[in-house]
Amino acid sequence: MIDNFPRIKLGHFPTPIEYLANITEYLDGPEIFIKRDDCTGLATGGNKTRKLEFIMPDALNSKADLIVTVGAIQSNHVRQTAASCAILGIKCLVVLEQRVANATEAYMNSGNVFLNQLFDAEMVLCPIGIDVEEYAHEIMDKKRNEGKNPYFIPVGGSNHLGELGYIECMREIKEYDKDGLFTHILLATGSGGTQAGLVAGKNIYKSKAQIIGISIKDNKNDQEEKVFKLTNNSCDYVGEDHVSRNEVIAFDGYVGGGYAIPTEGMMSAVKLMARKEAILLDPVYTGKAFAGLVDLVQKRHFKKTDKILFIHTGGSAAFPAFEWAFK
Numbered sequence: 001m002i003d004n005f006p007r008i009k010l011g012h013f014p015t016p017i018e019y020l021a022n023i024t025e026y027l028d029g030p031e032i033f034i035k036r037d038d039c040t041g042l043a044t045g046g047n048k049t050r051k052l053e054f055i056m057p058d059a060l061n062s063k064a065d066l067i068v069t070v071g072a073i074q075s076n077h078v079r080q081t082a083a084s085c086a087i088l089g090i091k092c093l094v095v096l097e098q099r100v101a102n103a104t105e106a107y108m109n110s111g112n113v114f115l116n117q118l119f120d121a122e123m124v125l126c127p128i129g130i131d132v133e134e135y136a137h138e139i140m141d142k143k144r145n146e147g148k149n150p151y152f153i154p155v156g157g158s159n160h161l162g163e164l165g166y167i168e169c170m171r172e173i174k175e176y177d178k179d180g181l182f183t184h185i186l187l188a189t190g191s192g193g194t195q196a197g198l199v200a201g202k203n204i205y206k207s208k209a210q211i212i213g214i215s216i217k218d219n220k221n222d223q224e225e226k227v228f229k230l231t232n233n234s235c236d237y238v239g240e241d242h243v244s245r246n247e248v249i250a251f252d253g254y255v256g257g258g259y260a261i262p263t264e265g266m267m268s269a270v271k272l273m274a275r276k277e278a279i280l281l282d283p284v285y286t287g288k289a290f291a292g293l294v295d296l297v298q299k300r301h302f303k304k305t306d307k308i309l310f311i312h313t314g315g316s317a318a319f320p321a322f323e324w325a326f327k
C-alpha cells in the first residue's frame with residue numbers, strides 16, 4: 001500500500017528489532033525489545049530519515065532549489081534534513097529556535113549544529129519571541145524575490161508525507177511480529193508525526209499493540225490532540241478510516257522542567273541503556289521516553305507477560321551539547 005507513494009532511498013531499512021535481555025532481567029518485568037531506528041543510517045540515523053524518504057520526492061517534484069526547515073538549536077530533524085539535501089545536491093536553509101533559556105556554548109555550537117555546518121546548511125537563528133515558522137516563511141518570501149524556488153518542511157517533518165514513513169515502520173513491526181505478540185509500543189513524541197504514523201499504521205496493519213507516546217514537551221491533552229489530528233490527516237491521505245480518539249495515548253510525566261532540560265530519570269535511563277546494552281539513547285527524546293518505560297515497569301503498569309517494543313528514534317548526535325549534564 002505504502003509502495004504506491006513516491007519514495008527516495010536515504011537510509012537502511014528495515015531497521016533491526018532486538019531483545020534487550022540484560023535490561024529485561026534487571027527490571028524483572030515484561031520482556032523488552034527495541035526497534036533500532038537510531039540505525040537508519042543517514043548521518044548518525046534517527047526517525048526523520050523515514051519521514052524524509054517520503055517528503056523529499058515531493059520537494060524534487062516541485063523543482064525546489066532550496067529546502068527550508070525549522071527546529072530547536074539541537075534539532076535532529078534539522079540535521080537529517082541537511083544531510084538529505086547534501087545527498088540530493090539541494091541547498092538547505094535551517095531556521096533554529098532558541099527554546100532553551102541560558103543555553104551553554106556547547107548547546108549552541110556542537111552536536112547537531114556542528115553537523116549542520118558540515119553538511120553545508122545555511123543556519124539562521126530565529127530572534128526570541130518571534131514565531132519560527134512565520135520567520136521561516138518571511139525568509140522564503142525574500143528568497144523567492146531573489147528568484148529561488150524554496151520548499152518548506154514543517155517542524156519534525158510531521159505532515160501527511162512524513163507520516164508515511166511511520167506507517168511503513170508499523171509494516172516492518174508487523175512483518176517481524178507476525179503472531180502479534182507485542183502488547184505495547186512505546187516511543188518519544190514531540191511534533192507528533194512519528195506517533196501519528198504508527199497509530200495510522202496500527203489500524204492499517206491490524207496490530208493489537210497499544211501505542212504509548214512519552215511527551216518530551218507538551219501536556220498530555222495537547223500532545224494527544226496534536227497526534228490525533230495528524231493521525232487522521234494521514235488516514236485521509238492514504239484513504240483509510242479515521243482512528244478513534246482513545247487510540248492516541250500520551251503520558252506527560254517525564255518532561256521535567258521542560259523541553260531539553262535534563263531530568264534525573266533521563267540521566268538514569270541513559271546510563272542504564274549504556275551500561276546494560278551498550279546502546280546510546282539521547283538526552284532530549286529517547287532518554288526521557290526510556291525513563292518513562294522504566295518508571296511504568298517499576299510501577300507495575302504492565303503485566304509480566306507483556307511484551308514491550310521501545311522505538312529508539314535516535315538523537316545521540318546531540319550528546320556533545322549535553323555532556324555537562326552527566327558530569
Ligand SMILES: Cc1ncc(COP(=O)(O)O)c(C=O)c1O
Nearest residue numbers: 076156190191192194285313315
Ligand atoms: C531523537 C528523536 N526522537 C523522537 C522525536 C519525536 O518525533 P516526532 O517529532 O515525530 O514526534 C524527535 C523529533 O525531533 C527526535 O529527534
